[in-house]
Amino acid sequence: MTQPSAQSIEQLTQQATQELDRINDLESLDQWRISYLGRRGSLTNVLRGLSQLDLEQRRELGALGNQSKNLLDERLAQKTQEIDQAQQVQAFARDRIDVTMLGRPTPIGRLHPTTQIVKEITDAFVSMGFSIVEGPEVEWDHYNFEMLNIPEGHPARDMWNSMWIDYRNEAGQQPMLLRTHTSPMQARVMENTQPPIRVVVPGKCYRYEATDATHEWHFYQIEGLAVDEGITFADLKGTLYEFARRLFGEERKVRFRCDYFPFVEPGVDMSIDCFACQGGDNRCRICRGSGWIEIMGAGMVHPKVLASVGYDTEKYTGFAFGIGPERVAMLKYGIDDIRHFYTNDLRFLRQF
Amino acid sequence: MRVPLSWLKEYVDVEMSAQELAHRLTMAGVEAGDVIELGGWTGCYVGHVLSVEQHPNADRLSLCRVDIGSEQMQVVCGAPNVAAGQKICFAKVGAYLYNTHSEKHENLKPARIRGVVSEGMICSELELGLGDGHEGIVVLPDDAPIGVTLDSYLGDTVIDLEVTANRLDCFSILGVAHEVAAITGKTVREPDISYQEGNTPIAELATVSVADPDLCPRYTASVIQGIKIGDSPQWLQDRLTKAGLRPINNVVDVTNYVMLEFNQPLHAFDLDKLRDHTIIVRRARPGEVLDTLDGAGRILNPDVLVIADSHDPVGIGGVIGGANSEIGPDTTNVLLESATFDNYNNRQTAETFRLRTDATQRFEKGLRPELAPIGLRRATQLIQQVSGGEIAQGIVDIYQGRDAPHPTVPLSLKRLKQVLGMELDIEKAAQVLQSLGIQTKPTEPGSLNATIPYWRNDINIEEDLIEEVVRIIGYDEVPTTMLSTPIPNHHPSPMTELKWRVREAMAAAGLQETISYPLVSLESLEKVNQLDQENLPLHVANPMSVGQEYLRPTLRASLLQTLLYNQEHMDAPFRLFEVGRAFLPRKDELPVEQEIAAGVVSGLRSEPSWLEQDGYLDFFDAKGILSSALERLGVTTSYQPTEDPTCHPGRCARIIAGDTELGIIGEVHPEVLARLDLKPLPVVLFELQLEQILKVTRHSRDSFRPLSRFPAxxxxxxxxxxxxxxxxxxxxxxxxxxxxxxxxxxxxxxxxxxxxxxxxxxxxxxxxxxxxxxxxxxxxxxxxxxxxxxxxxxxxxxxxx
CATH class of the missing domain: 3.30.70.380 (Ferrodoxin-fold anticodon-binding domain)
Known part of the structure; x- marks a missing residue:
């Protein structure tokens, strides 16, 4: 065994570090460690040989040897980390995925847009103290027309082209039809309840009517009714104004104009200011430049309707309104054709 | 109702633009649809025909000299009615007009016709877009000012009103004029309806009686002798054309004109075709027939009111006239009818014969009897004016209700405040009503009585007057308040709530909601083995189409149809549901409307993609989806094998919760799939009775169990x-x-x-x-x-x- 010398330690250290610089994989690194720092490694040997030296030399070279060992240990750790890092980078490169590809799909269930808008509308009224009631889709002429001040032979019947059920009673009349509006529930509710009344009635309605982009023979309506002592047209304005703000934004303005429905008097039509163009665009697809969009019909319940259910018309007043949810949805979502609603094309339904 | 502005202005001053007027009318309840501009005839002028000579090279053409003020033009004209002295519509070269040969609008080109230069054209109705007449040129009134542009002379604006069923008055120009007057604070000028009568009393010329006054409350008539049938003067034709009616002859045109002016439909009979010069207003006899003016033969019955002569019907009262008494080119003596018919019967008759005419459109809404003699006098006056002749002395007026004046309507501020929630002076209310032609008389303080004018039939109760007031002052004047009355007790509606929860649960389980039409065909029910011949579904008497005739007793056919529709458009997993009603007929009662939740599951298990496909959706996918939806509703279910006509005999289960059967789930029978042209892939269908689920959920609310602290x-x-x-x-x-x-x-x-x-x-x-x-x-x-x-x-x- 050669006598260790300061020179040999330095040489060995230099040789080891030079070798280490060229290493870039863990396997070679391990061999390097064994050959210098292992149990039989060259530096280990040198250090072991120190024991043969005299105290003076041992102290001097010992310090040098330890310094050298510490250096190589440190360099080894550093190198190990470098290689680890480099290998991780490689592994990451290898394991790269195309994150732009489609994710594994999970089925999504959606509610029909009509369901969603009906819920939104009825929620607005429920929070103002209205209850939701529903009624039959097949109705008697009595409730659909008679009780609503639209007697047989009344020219206003032309406003509701009806689909009649193929059934005749003993008198030979054809008194059953697919309801043309959800308004019959006005009479049905009042027959069974005393004021105060606040109800909204969502449901399907049917008309014998040619279909086009804005007309369907099968559609939904939400009828509303509030009856009590002291209910006024001013309350009607306030309630519907609040509704418009909730559905179409709190900065909405509303406008009422005179309109005719036989079961209300006075009767009105409510418009909101155009949320798309604020009236500034003559080509606005929503308001066509008028700045106003008709939303619903409404009015004060006709005294004949109140009288027909036995209410005291001197004491009680009320208001009623009717909303077409498809129209509201068309406005809100920019749907251009009402016929999309009940064709059930998934390409349409999946957009909501 | 088309309202030409020039006509309207005869009765009321209009100082605002047509657009503004249309808007104001709309806000007051008389909705204006379109505002139509007539005119745009650049390069056209009022001309004066100075001379008409034969064209040197063509027999049928004339060579005319026309004065258009600034210059004189030479023009070739082919119209047979052109004559010297006429005022006509002259188009200079370059004018943009309808070319009757090419059938489109073009600029008029310079022309040399049979060797003679024509410097323009004398126009027909068709070329100007005024009507479809092209046999002759348009002849303007003699006082038309030579040289003014045609736009300024003949141009007009027509407001097209969409009149609601209650506003009968707005089917007349005068009615609209009253409306305009109220809106703008102007006064209406009603036309003078007086005329000079001859010496022959009407009773010597005609005998009129009303046998059935219940269907004809008032019948008035006049007689004009010695008239000459011909075309109406241009102004009359123009007004009718602009209002959308076609001129026929001077007598018929006047009846139409007065209908548009005052609202009163009239009918003119050829007096000499009425046997014994007699009119009897009576119910038709069984089996009587009448050939009506529209060329149809009508079989009458005692529900139909006819106008008859001494033998046979000569018209259906208030609906249409008979061919046997029609005004013809040779008619010289006319009996003019202006009557009030029972609105209900009139509407019924119109429906029976499917004959909605301009007359029935008015009569069915209940014209006031006071109007009949006014319309009669106006039309009598005009017929004499445009057709000549002598008017018999007096009129026929058979009116049983003469002594029962139209009731007045009271209005009190107390009621107005109760209904509108606003304060108003009674003077202000009275002023608004008077602007509408409604006369008011104060009664006690804060109250008045209103007399409703003859042109309004829609004001009968206090609320009607309140509407009149508020629609004119504007709804913005009414305050906006929130409901301050007590909130009623909440009435729970468990089914409505359940339906919402079912929808949410199904959507959460990955199902897409659909909503389909509940009308189906028997064939579609038969295809899914759900047609019970013993108990047919409810039938619609007047269906929209053949495939939509019966109210569905099940949602199955609808859902499978929805699946089929979408299979044709995409290849995807289909997980669909619908919450809707099935209709089960009952004798003499409304049908039972069953609330159903149904669904279909079919197709690829996952969306087509680069990812590995894992096959097709099957029974257990559907059952898993359904079970998770039901679990979300708090319903614990078990399944028992069963058979169902729509389903595969070995792949169908009853869905049970406790003792309650909720519905079925099963794979659709392959034969059913084939019949519906569905792809031969498993389609799993389920149908749940929500009434049953309601029963189960009612009892399963307290479902919390404490978590065990001990190991399992x-x-x-x-x-x-x-x-x-x-x-x-x-x-x-x-x-x-x-x-x-x-x-x-x-x-x-x-x-x-x-x-x-x-x-x-x-x-x-x-x-x-x-x-x-x-x-x-x-x-x-x-x-x-x-x-x-x-x-x-x-x-x-x-x-x-």
Whole structure:
């Protein structure tokens, strides 16, 4: 065994570090460690040989040897980390995925847009103290027309082209039809309840009517009714104004104009200011430049309707309104054709 | 109702633009649809025909000199009615007009016709777009100012009103004029309706009687003798044309004109065609017939009111005239009818004959009898003016209600405030009403009585007057308040709530909601084996189309149709549901409307993509979806094999919760799929009765169980059972012990190593107590008990024992 010398330690250290610089994989690194720092490694040997030296030399070279060992240990750790890092980078490169590809799909269930808008509308009224009631889709002429001040032979019947059920009673009349509006529930509710009344009635309605982009023979309506002592047209304005703000934004303005429905008097039509163009665009697809969009019909319940259910018309007043949810949805979502609603094309339904 | 502005202005001053007027009318309740501009005739002028000579090279053409003020033009004209002295519409070269040869609008080109230069054209109605007449040129009134542009002379604006069913008055120009006057604060000028009568009393010329006054409350008539039938003067034709009616002859045109002006429909009879010069207003006799003016033969019945002569009907009262008494070119003596017919009967008759005429449109809404003589006098006056002749002395006026004036309507501020929620002076209310032509008289303080003018039939109660006031002052004047009355007690509607929860649960389980038409065809029900010939569904008497005639007794056909529609458009997983009603007929009652939730599941298990496909959706996918939706509703279900006509006989189950059957789930029968042209892939359908679910959920609200603090013990069992024994039965037996917390089926095996006709079901069974940690002995004892029960009840044995 050669006598260790300061020179040999330095040489060995230099040789080891030079070798280490060229290493870039863990396997070679391990061999390097064994050959210098292992149990039989060259530096280990040198250090072991120190024991043969005299105290003076041992102290001097010992310090040098330890310094050298510490250096190589440190360099080894550093190198190990470098290689680890480099290998991780490689592994990451290898394991790269195309994150732009489609994710594994999970089925999504959606509610029909009509369901969603009906819920939104009825929620607005429920929070103002209205209850939701529903009624039959097949109705008697009595409730659909008679009780609503639209007697047989009344020219206003032309406003509701009806689909009649193929059934005749003993008198030979054809008194059953697919309801043309959800308004019959006005009479049905009042027959069974005393004021105060606040109800909204969502449901399907049917008309014998040619279909086009804005007309369907099968559609939904939400009828509303509030009856009590002291209910006024001013309350009607306030309630519907609040509704418009909730559905179409709190900065909405509303406008009422005179309109005719036989079961209300006075009767009105409510418009909101155009949320798309604020009236500034003559080509606005929503308001066509008028700045106003008709939303619903409404009015004060006709005294004949109140009288027909036995209410005291001197004491009680009320208001009623009717909303077409498809129209509201068309406005809100920019749907251009009402016929999309009940064709059930998934390409349409999946957009909501 | 088309209202030409020039005509309207004859009765009321209009100082605002047509657009503004249309808007104001709309806000007051008379909705203006379109505002139509007539004109745009650049390069056209009022001309004066100075001379007409024969064209040198063509027999049928004339050569005219026309003065258009600034210059004189030479023009070739082919119209037979051109004559010197006429005022005509002259188009200079370059004018943009309808070319009757090319059938489109073009600029008029310079022309040389048969060797003669024509410097323009004398126009027909068709070329100007005023009407469809092209046989002759338009002849303007003599006082038309030469040289002014045609736009300024003939141009007009027509407001097209969409009149609501109550506003009969706005079917007349004068009615609209009253409306305009109220809106703008102007005064209406009603036309003078007086005329000079001759010396022959009308009674000597005609005999009129009303046999059925219930259907004809008022009948008035006049006679004009010695008239000459011909074309109406241009102004009359123009007004009719602009209002959308076609000129016919001077007598008929006047009746139409007065209908548009005052609202009163009239009818002119050729007096000499009425036998015995007699009119009898009566119900038709059974079997009587009449050829009406529209060329149809009508078989009459006693519900129909006719106008008859001494023998036969000559018209259907208030609906249409008869061909046998029609005004013809040779008519010289006219009996003019202006009557009031019962609105209900009139409407019925119009519906019976499917004859909605301009007259019935008015009569059916209930014209006031006061109007009849006014319309009669106006028309009599005009007929004489445009057709000549002498008017008989006096009129016929048979009117039973003469002594019962139209009732007045009261208005009090108290009621106005009760209805509108606003304060108003009674003077202000009276002023608004008067602006509408409604006369008011104060009664007690804060109240008045209103007399309703003859042109309004829609004001009968106090609320009607309140509307009149508020629609004119504007709804912005009414305050906006929130409801301050007590909120009514909440009335729960469990079904409405359940439907919402079902929809949410189904959507959360991955199903897409659809909503379909509830009208179906018998054929579509038959295809899904759901047609019961003994108990047919409700039929619509007037269906929209052949495929939509019957109210569905099931949602199955609708959903499968929806699936088919979408299969044609995409290749995807289809997981669809609908919450809707099925209709079950009852005798003499409204049908039962069953609330149903139904769904179909079919197609690829996942969306087509680069990812590995894992096959097609099957029964167990659908059952899993349905079970998770029901679990969300708090309904614990079990399934029992069953058969259903729509489904595969071995792949259908009843869905049960406790003792309640909720509905079915099953794979659709392959034959049904084939009949519907659906793809031959598994389609799983379910249908749930929501009424049944409601029963179950009502009792399962208190479902919280405390979480056990003690550990669970697990045992695995493989049981050999008969191959046709439902696993659900085994699960039920295992699950009913109080210490069994949960049971999971984890493997099913058939094949080698077990007897033929059997299968092996492998289970994890979890034991747990709320009170203590279970000992091994306790668990084993329980398990042994369960095994004995299984053997006893379903013959199950432990595999390998």
């Amino acid at each position: 013990a697990t045992r695995d069992l493989a049981l050999i059972v008969a191959a046709d024994l439902p696993a659900g039965k085994v699960q039920e037996i295992l699950g009913r012990h109080r210490l069994v917390e949960n049971v999971e089926l984890f493997d099913v095996y058939t094949g080698d190593n077990i007897p033929a006709g059997t299968r092996s079901l492998a289970w994890h069974v979890y034991f747990q107590s709320q009170e203590r940690t279970l000992t091994n002995e306790e668990v084993n004892r329980t398990l042994e008990g369960l095994l004995r029960a299984l053997e006893r009840e379903v013959g199950a044995t432990l595999r390998g024992s």
